[in-house]
Amino acid sequence: MKGRSWTALQATCYYPIDIEQKAQSIISISRTAAGQYHLGRITVEAVEYGTEDVTLPDIPQANPSPADLRRDTRDRAELARIFNAPDTAPKFRLPLGPPANPLPPPKSFGVNRIFNGKPASQPHMGVDYAVPVGNPVLAVADGTVVMAQDMFFEGNAVFINHGDGLISMYFHLSRIDVMVGQAVKKGAILGRVGSTGRATGPHLFFGVRWHDARINPQFLLEDPAKIPSL
Secondary structure, eight states, rough: OTTOOOOOOOTOOOOOTTTTTTTTTTTEEEEEEEEEEEEEEEEOOOOOOOEEEEOSSGGGGGGGGHHHHHHHHHHHHHHHHHHHHHOOOOOOOOOOOOOSSSSSOOOOTTTTEEEETEEESOOSEEEEEOOOTOOOOOOSSSOOOEEEETTTTTEEEEEEOOSSEEEEEEEEEEEOOOOOTTTEEOOOOEEEBBOOSOOOSBBEEEEEEEEEEEEEEHHHHHHHSSSSSO
């Protein structure tokens, strides 16, 4: 948690753990409620998500040029500013709404991908949905658009700040229908499904980052009671 602190959400304290947190590491947590101070520890267990071979077509993302990589570096710098912004009051409740309707079964969170024989630098940080091209992409909760632009690997991408350190992400869109600074409501159309960026075909990538932890977004789309508890 890097020393971060936050208030309970709907009377429940959530402690999201980043997917790349080392297995067997111990995270100390504390909680204050009704005038009482409580201490606890979380022991991180290993999860095997598997490996996936992906064959990319002849696109720039398959063999980035030095200019492409410099562009991606600029993208990462902008995202760091967004992810490190101070927390604000939550504008959402759990569960979140679906990022598309209907929403197909999720796939690929956490897998180690190999692109054209080259291992990716990190696991897959979100969920892929086989949503048809052109279908609307929906905001999963109220929030403010903090980034909406064409990125090198993500393609047309939208990032929404929902308060309480929660950022939702939508990648590979065919078009973007919102702008930075715009307030959006749950269910608002953000754009349309496409295959821009590093993609082999039309689909929706949906991810979340909560209190700077990259977690499986399915936890937040389903009944909160299913989230593992201490």
